[in-house]
Amino acid sequence: MKELQDLARRLLLEGRVDIVIGYQQGPRGVRPSFVTRPEQADALIFDERCVHNLVTYLSPRRAHLAAWPRRAVVVKGCDTRAVAVLLRESHIDREDIVLIGLRCGGVHRSAEASGPLTAESVAFRCADCSIREPELVDHLLGDPRPAPPGNSRLAERIGQLESMSHEQRREFWNNEFSRCIRCHACRQVCPMCYCERCIADKTRPRWIESSAHLRGNTAWNMIRAMHLAGRCVGCGECGRACPVGIPLGLLNRKLAMVVDEHFDYRATDDPEVPGPLGSFRSDDAEEFIV
């Protein structure tokens, strides 16, 4: 904790950054922290409740953060995959940001959790954790951590989805999407949803109906999922933000599996690996093209 606070203080004192975005204790669990003065650095913490993907605050869509152009961000290994997408898609410049990497042994799915990580409490995103020690960072802090406990619920739910017929699967998602109230919280928290004008907001023509009926809800959730195929880093922030509890992380996870199967692409922290949509390969299987 102290090395994190000391580093943040130093970065601000030396004028290297205008703001350090990390984690602090809030009234209800851990929450994002915005440290702009060296003396505020003592508030910074890092533990198993730091589930938030702070890379979303690097998105150029966040006009209210523009006053602090040089930002340092605290990242876990999995979060650096979101940085890699922003770099790959030319939405941020690496030299504009300072990445403070924390060694991580998994996080709870709730920022308000307490106690040790368990197979029940661990976040979906930790299920196949491959980057406990972030590489794409300027500073690496913390002690090496053991692997997070396996996530039993995710495998179970993916298994359930795969055992369903197409009709059953449609019924499952219709049931979930019917609760959608079209607040678009999933989009707002997503580090990959950086469009200044989202297709859901366009009115000439209106591509997606804004009404919370099944027609509009299906269109919205499917189009968002497709826009994230091959880009989603599986942080699960969409599902955590959803006020009606739609398992959006499950949808994206399944889609990532399909992308892996067809295009041999998995979310990575290497910005040089081309994304499946941004590359052409003559050996693409193309079996979905009739």
Added chain:
Amino acid sequence: MQTRSIKTKELSALLDQLRAAGVEIIAPARAPGVGRAVVYRRVSGFSDIIMGVQPRGTLKEHFLPASERILGWRRGGAHLELLEASTDCAPRIVLGAFPCDAAALEVVDAVMGWDYRDEFWFNRRQATIVVSIACDGGDESCFCHAVGLSPGSTRGADLMFVPVDGGFQVEVTTGRGQAWLEEHQEYFSEAGDSTQAVAFQERATTRSSQRPRPHMESIGRWLKNNFQHDYWDQLALRCHGCGACTMVCPTCHCFDLVDEPEGPEGGSRRRNWDTCQAATFTLHASGHNPRPGQGARYRQRILHKFSIYPARFHELLCTGCGRCSRVCSSGMDMLELLGEIHDMASITEPTTSPEARNEP
């Protein structure tokens, strides 16, 4: 008004009878689907109901749905036929409304009947008997005491249930509630010993009143004088502008109107929930946005609740339910920010000391 009691078994039988008579029953119950959160929904009987848990969703969706058809049209050659949407509402009962949710209905009545009487809203209000359940005092995000309510507040409810062993003590609070009770009196018994119910309410009040109680009037004055303040941009730094707080708020009621074609021959005009937290809420056709950043948008939410609505309707647009704090994925906290504004107000208003907000 009188006090009666009802046993769980009798309540269950009463609900069965109501359903048989075609009355819709809305109560806290688990939502279908993966999340299984408790929400207010239509239930088929007592066994579905989870009494005494504050639902994640609000009661408002049963009075102001997230999306609702309010007009239709059909085209026949050069002729355009307008189709009125029915504003009728079949008889309903809400059972187990939280006091903060029941009170919110009355708060929102003011704007729904202001310059135009909203038939959809008021027909549903008139068709619905609201039975609330006394709250056990809530959690650390609750602040009903600060906004003039309490865990046992009966505002907006026709009857209130207080949990006791084997059933509920029933307090009748309106004439409608009285008439409804008399209509179904065979299910109710005499009030009997009130010791348990009184103890429940006392415990709840103690829990609730121990929380900070920012001074709403001085906050209102500070808001009026500090439209331009660095606080807003600082406050909104962590805010994603997702609007989940407004969606789960029992008093947020802003909506958008859209016309949706449904094939070449017709379509529907719909009223959909909208949120002041979205940039598109105030985006002009010219491209100009009078609320360009999240600071301005968050300020709007706070001003509307604690300054604008009180100025127009003489009451706060907030019942202290705490859902906005609970739902926020980035940890924005209403009670915390009201405390901060209270403290800033206390600098210019010596009568409002920073300590005062912690006094019960």
